[in-house]
Amino acid sequence: MTAQQHTIPEGYRVDAQRRLVAESMIKPLDLARDALVLELVEKARVASKGLALFKAAAFGDIDAFVEMSAEEYGAKLGGKKGNVSLISFDGRYKIQRAIQESIAFDERLQAARALIDECLEEWTAGARPEVVTLVNDAFRTDTKGDIRTARVLALRRLEIADERWQRAMQAIGEACQVVGSKSYIRVYERVGDTDQYQPISLDIAGV
Structure with missing residues (x-):
């Protein structure tokens, strides 16, 4: 029934x-x-x-x-x-307002990957195995099938003068799109007389 x-x-x-x-x-x-x-x-x-x-x-x-x-x-x-930190007069407490942006890549990431692959084809014979590993790891998707943005953006820190690489890094920068943001409040208390702070636990990200 x-x-x-x-x-x-x-x-x-x-x-x-x-x-x-x-x-x-x-x-x-x-x-x-x-x-x-x-x-x-x-x-x-x-x-x-x-x-x-x-x-x-x-x-x-x-x-x-x-x-x-x-x-x-x-x-x-x-x-x-943006982000801001407020500290009590005696330095015992600290409050941080943090805004975390979510980043995604548009279709220009594919153009960047094509340029990078051109570089890798030429370099592989001459041996830059660490760069090959970094690139392949950066473009490997996570368990949800998404590109890991932090690892792709980390490629821009590599100092490589090749003009194609530079154009690829420019394409990566232009492909970045902010698709959302989350705001957080974090509260900390100083540990004794040290300069270290420990968080006062508040899981408020989802409310």
Whole structure:
């Protein structure tokens, strides 16, 4: 028997297959497990809401402080606000606002790869095995089938004068597209009298 979506008769529960089951037929351990899960889920919802409120308030307060600091020195802040660190007067606490951008490559990456392959064909005979390894590793996709952007961008740090390589590196730079960004608040406390800080754990990235 299948339960109606909003009508569950008294004395019955709906199981994971959406079937009506009499409570008298449910084992006490299963009822205790259900009660525990529902209790923890409700606490998680309250905690998640609290973190969301903290995150919104923290970003608002930091934005307001940055604006106030800019006004103090007659500076005007335009565009998207970036990363900023705030430290308490005694140096015990540090708060960082971090904005992490997601980068993807457009079709120009294929042109860059073709130019790089031209270089590699010519160089392989003359031996630059470390460069070949770096290139092949950079263009190898991850488990989701995506190019690993950090490794591709790392190729631009190689100092190679070949004109084709330079054009390939330019194509890589132009192929970079910012497809999104995430904002984070990180809170730290200084470790004793050292210059090291340890994070105060807050997993608020997803709220």
